[in-house]
Amino acid sequence: MNMDGETVDKVLVALANPARRGILNEIAAKGQVTATTLADRVTISRQAVIKHLDVLKDAGLVTGRHIGREVRYSVLPEQLGVTAAWMKNLSRQWDRRLVSIKRLAEGKKD
């Protein structure tokens, strides 16, 4: 699992947008879908959808296969799992820190 900060940064940026999360859900639900089909389901233009897909692709969250004149996008779960693990780990760190501070405040030994 690739765990560098750049990956996490790109995934977080990609997910921090409701339009992109909606697009991801559509792709995940259909399995494979083109930008044109996506643009029909969402309220924004095909070009706007493609820009979002570029961001998602750069984050490693989707991939596009060329089939004839179509480009069919599908979802890649790995980077999402990596980022979820990163976040879970950070959350645990904070919890431990708070427990430690609480113990110090109560005068108990660490």
Added chain:
Amino acid sequence: MNMDGETVDKVLVALANPARRGILNEIAAKGQVTATTLADRVTISRQAVIKHLDVLKDAGLVTGRHIGREVRYSVLPEQLGVTAAWMKNLSRQWDRRLVSIKRLAEGKKD
């Protein structure tokens, strides 16, 4: 645990910025810290730090206690845990979907 979409959205937006992640790390490391102290450690101005703290506060990731003329910020792990769980769950959905598609492609029964 509060699991509505608005919370997840705000947390993702808050985390999708390296300056804010750095600030969070500083706060978590120190336990409690003021905006002025933070501004000394980072390369940006106190006002910029305060704007980041406002975003983090709105996402429920930090809280500020007024003590005399100071405002000491500390970290709140809960919303981070909620968002990590949301992401983990989404990742599992995608995995299941892909396994299902693979089985269909192999002609096995679902």
Added chain:
DNA sequence: TTGATGTGCAACTATGTAGTTGCATTTTAA
């Protein structure tokens, strides 16, 4: 071959975000 469908590229606009500076207000401590 030709019209229809799908993609790719570029220019443009509008709005949001990150950051700055300046100054007023509050609080501490000598």
Added chain:
DNA sequence: TTAAAATGCAACTACATAGTTGCACATCAA
């Protein structure tokens, strides 16, 4: 009481982002 230290508020700039439109190019199917 007064200077220093911390916060709060507001205006301003620069740049990134989200979205649009228009048109050219590629591909399928009748």
